[in-house]
Amino acid sequence: MLTNISTMGVKKMSQQEQQQTSAPLRLPLLPLRGIVVFPAMVVPLDVGRPKSVAALEQASMDNNQILLVAQKDPRLSEPQPSDLYEIGVLAEIKQLLRMPGSNSVRVLVEGKQRIRVVEIVEDDPALICEVELLEEEAGAEPLELEANRRLCLDYFQKYVKWSKKIPTEVYASVEALEDPAVLADIIASHLLVKVEERQRILEALDTSTRLEVLCQILMQELEVLELENKIQSRVRKQIERIQKEHYLREQMKAIQRELGEGEDRQEELAEYQEKIKKLPASIREKAEKELKRLAKMPSMSAEAVVVRTYLDVLVDLPWKKKSRDRLDLEVAQQILDEDHWGLEKVKERIIEFLAVRKLTTKMKGQILCLVGPPGVGKTSLARSIARAMERKFVRISLGGVRDEAEIRGHRRTYIGSMPGKIISSMRQAGTINPVLLLDEIDKMSSDLRGDPAAALLEVLDSEQNHNFVDHYLEVPYDLSQVFFITTANVASEIPKPLLDRMELIEISGYTDQEKLQIAKRHLIPKQLTRHGLSEDQFAISDKMLLEVIHGYTREAGVRNLERTIAALCRKTAREITTGKKTVRITTKARLTAFLGAPRYRHDTMDERDEIGVATGLAWTQVGGDILKIEATVMPGKGNLLLTGKLGDVMQESAQASLSYVRSRAKQLGIAPDFYQKCDVHIHVPEGAIPKDGPSAGITITTALASALSKKPVSAKVAMTGEVTLRGKVLPIGGLKEKVLAAHRAGIKTVIIPEDNRKDLEEVPAQVRRKMRFVFVEHMDQVLSEALVYRPTALKEISAAEEAQPYLV
Numbered sequence: 001m002l003t004n005i006s007t008m009g010v011k012k013m014s015q016q017e018q019q020q021t022s023a024p025l026r027l028p029l030l031p032l033r034g035i036v037v038f039p040a041m042v043v044p045l046d047v048g049r050p051k052s053v054a055a056l057e058q059a060s061m062d063n064n065q066i067l068l069v070a071q072k073d074p075r076l077s078e079p080q081p082s083d084l085y086e087i088g089v090l091a092e093i094k095q096l097l098r099m100p101g102s103n104s105v106r107v108l109v110e111g112k113q114r115i116r117v118v119e120i121v122e123d124d125p126a127l128i129c130e131v132e133l134l135e136e137e138a139g140a141e142p143l144e145l146e147a148n149r150r151l152c153l154d155y156f157q158k159y160v161k162w163s164k165k166i167p168t169e170v171y172a173s174v175e176a177l178e179d180p181a182v183l184a185d186i187i188a189s190h191l192l193v194k195v196e197e198r199q200r201i202l203e204a205l206d207t208s209t210r211l212e213v214l215c216q217i218l219m220q221e222l223e224v225l226e227l228e229n230k231i232q233s234r235v236r237k238q239i240e241r242i243q244k245e246h247y248l249r250e251q252m253k254a255i256q257r258e259l260g261e262g263e264d265r266q267e268e269l270a271e272y273q274e275k276i277k278k279l280p281a282s283i284r285e286k287a288e289k290e291l292k293r294l295a296k297m298p299s300m301s302a303e304a305v306v307v308r309t310y311l312d313v314l315v316d317l318p319w320k321k322k323s324r325d326r327l328d329l330e331v332a333q334q335i336l337d338e339d340h341w342g343l344e345k346v347k348e349r350i351i352e353f354l355a356v357r358k359l360t361t362k363m364k365g366q367i368l369c370l371v372g373p374p375g376v377g378k379t380s381l382a383r384s385i386a387r388a389m390e391r392k393f394v395r396i397s398l399g400g401v402r403d404e405a406e407i408r409g410h411r412r413t414y415i416g417s418m419p420g421k422i423i424s425s426m427r428q429a430g431t432i433n434p435v436l437l438l439d440e441i442d443k444m445s446s447d448l449r450g451d452p453a454a455a456l457l458e459v460l461d462s463e464q465n466h467n468f469v470d471h472y473l474e475v476p477y478d479l480s481q482v483f484f485i486t487t488a489n490v491a492s493e494i495p496k497p498l499l500d501r502m503e504l505i506e507i508s509g510y511t512d513q514e515k516l517q518i519a520k521r522h523l524i525p526k527q528l529t530r531h532g533l534s535e536d537q538f539a540i541s542d543k544m545l546l547e548v549i550h551g552y553t554r555e556a557g558v559r560n561l562e563r564t565i566a567a568l569c570r571k572t573a574r575e576i577t578t579g580k581k582t583v584r585i586t587t588k589a590r591l592t593a594f595l596g597a598p599r600y601r602h603d604t605m606d607e608r609d610e611i612g613v614a615t616g617l618a619w620t621q622v623g624g625d626i627l628k629i630e631a632t633v634m635p636g637k638g639n640l641l642l643t644g645k646l647g648d649v650m651q652e653s654a655q656a657s658l659s660y661v662r663s664r665a666k667q668l669g670i671a672p673d674f675y676q677k678c679d680v681h682i683h684v685p686e687g688a689i690p691k692d693g694p695s696a697g698i699t700i701t702t703a704l705a706s707a708l709s710k711k712p713v714s715a716k717v718a719m720t721g722e723v724t725l726r727g728k729v730l731p732i733g734g735l736k737e738k739v740l741a742a743h744r745a746g747i748k749t750v751i752i753p754e755d756n757r758k759d760l761e762e763v764p765a766q767v768r769r770k771m772r773f774v775f776v777e778h779m780d781q782v783l784s785e786a787l788v789y790r791p792t793a794l795k796e797i798s799a800a801e802e803a804q805p806y807l808v
């Protein structure tokens with residue numbers, strides 16, 4: 001404890017006094033705890049230990065002189081000689097005060113001179129020691145001393161300024177001191193340092209060393225103080241910042257509250273925060289960054305809208321949620337049967353596919369592709385697969401997609417940019433393992449804006465799709481658990497690299513009987529429920545249903561049939577609301593009243609056999625169709641005219657036909673020089689639709705042969721097949737669709753290449769049963785079957801044919 005220090009109390013020992021004290025001295029010793037007293041320092045002490053009190057008493061009885069020596073360890077109450085430092089001070093008791101009601105004493109002492117304890121001579125009741133008085137020594141030249149003194153003063157000045165615990169007047173009084181030794185002691189007495197440090201100063205016996213030690217300690221202390229100050233100001237700044245932010249936030253809240261948006265905003269941000277917490281760590285980081293941006297933006301700014309939409313996408317996308325697969329094959333079969341009539345082979349393939357999936361989950365890259373004309377149930381099969389597996393179902397229509405960004409999304413720099421179709425549908429699915437149907441994959445096209453097929457390739461590639469990158473999303477998304485199913489009308493138009501990754505399942509068109517069954521079992525019940533009708537409110541006979549199929553639709557699938565049935569349901573609903581109980585359609589008249597006149601006439605049975613018109617069978621994207629080919633001969637110079645938007649292959653095939661007919665003119669009863677005298681015109685009706693391919697070869701030849709030979713072609717016969725110059729008939733594709741088309745058109749006899757005989761198996765048995773197939777290898781066989789044969793030439797032509805002018 002340091003108080004009451006003033007330089008007034010500092011006195012230098014007189015010469016005489018020093019001489020007196022140079023003899024060995026025996027004096028009582030007061031051990032000090034936690035303090036070191038310097039010469040020239042006046043200090044009050046509270047003394048309680050009995051030995052110390054005894055020492056004081058002894059001193060006051062003598063000449064008020066007492067030794068003050070610091071204890072090394074302040075915790076000891078009975079210090080032994082070894083527990084005391086060797087150097088201390090000789091002090092004079094200025095005042096002694098007994099504290100009432102206790103044994104302790106308050107004493108005011110003034111340090112006089114350094115001493116060294118030589119020996120402790122008595123221990124009881126007080127410590128009495130023999131000491132050696134230590135004289136002041138300069139230890140260096142006066143100039144050096146002066147330099148040290150100034151340095152000390154300088155440091156001390158800073159110390160006073162920075163520590164803020166010492167009154168500034170102290171510095172003024174210290175500065176006035178002349179004697180560097182006294183100055184050092186006074187400064188030391190003011191320092192707030194540890195006992196050891198103070199003792200070091202006390203033990204520095206010559207002035208020069210003492211000033212140096214003091215300088216060292218001051219420097220150290222200044223460094224500590226500087227650091228303390230720095231820390232303090234940093235802490236203060238931090239606190240200020242926090243306070244400032246808090247204040248600003250409160251202010252912002254108040255403003256927002258005034259504007260009426262505050263609470264909603266906070267709520268919105270908190271809501272996002274809550275949702276973001278559930279995202280996987282890698283995504284959370286990105287989302288949090290965006291949320292921070294959002295918080296800083298005015299709530300209704302365009303940019304905030306962009307960020308908000310982005311966050312919505314992030315939090316809505318499924319990242320982990322997965323549905324459990326049901327791979328029960330019996331249930332799957334049941335569901336497929338429930339939803340679809342027929343399609344046995346297709347269902348079998350699907351079940352096999354699921355069986356493999358059940359056995360191994362490792363078989364990656366298995367993508368189903370359902371190929372077939374529109375309306376045959378590709379989409380609804382995919383939906384059933386999802387239902388059987390208990391997976392979510394989403395559909396992406398790729399028809400007309402020509403921009404890569406539609407698959408992969410636009411970068412967020414575009415206003416109104418959105419994720420691509422893939423990510424959008426994942427968001428819609430809500431699980432990471434839905435059945436994702438890529439519809440009409442053959443209808444994509446590419447242009448300047450990038451190739452969507454390339455992007456799809458990445459989606460479908462099991463090696464890459466666990467890290468699918470959408471431009472909008474920016475973070476990779478895992479598509480590896482998705483079950484992809486694709487559909488196409490024509491396999492050959494699927495981009496080749498995509499085709500390689502898929503397992504094709506072909507679905508061909510339905511026969512009328514199949515359509516009838518589908519309509520009865522599926523389409524009618526479905527449409528009735530959709531229109532809020534019950535089963536006893538509507539009835540249609542099979543005959544009329546077939547009439548609908550024949551007269552109002554012409555398709556391979558059942559899409560238009562379903563639409564027509566929907567129309568019937570609408571009309572029925574109307575009648576029911578006007579009071580009718582049941583609507584029955586059993587007559588053509590009733591049907592026409594509902595649907596208007598039939599749109600198609602399929603009944604070719606009544607058609608007359610004609611000269612120069614042959615019935616071919618064509619295969620189109622929407623299934624098979626019949627194709628009439630007309631040939632006519634007129635006077636001219638041997639030109640061949642082709643019309644009806646025929647492609648190159650078809651045109652060449654027509655030329656080849658003409659050459660063949662010329663080469664067989666004699667056998668056919670055609671004038672051998674006909675080609676010099678007449679022009680031939682071949683036309684394929686429905687001239688606006690482009691047609692191509694070699695499979696009309698035998699039909700063109702038949703039409704030509706008929707026109708030139710004037711032998712009519714049987715209207716009951718349809719045909720398909722390629723022909724060579726020498727009359728050999730070559731096989732064609734799409735037989736099933738073509739035969740079904742012929743069946744739809746009511747044709748009973750179909751001429752097909754011998755090599756296609758094996759493909760006939762694909763045609764449903766009930767159709768096969770109703771038709772006659774003529775397998776041919778040579779054109780002669782075709783002609784003898786198709787032409788209504790008249791064994792002789794021109795003279796014996798029937799009366800009917802005579803009515804027509806002969807041009808040859």
Ligand code: ADP
Nearest residue numbers: 339340341374375376377378379380518522558
């Ligand atoms: P796609 O995708 O092949 O163009 P859809 O799947 O859209 O054809 O089928 C059209 C409609 O016909 C759907 O309502 C579907 O349920 C129905 N459909 C098609 N084939 C069958 C079938 N074999 N059994 C029952 N309904 C069918």
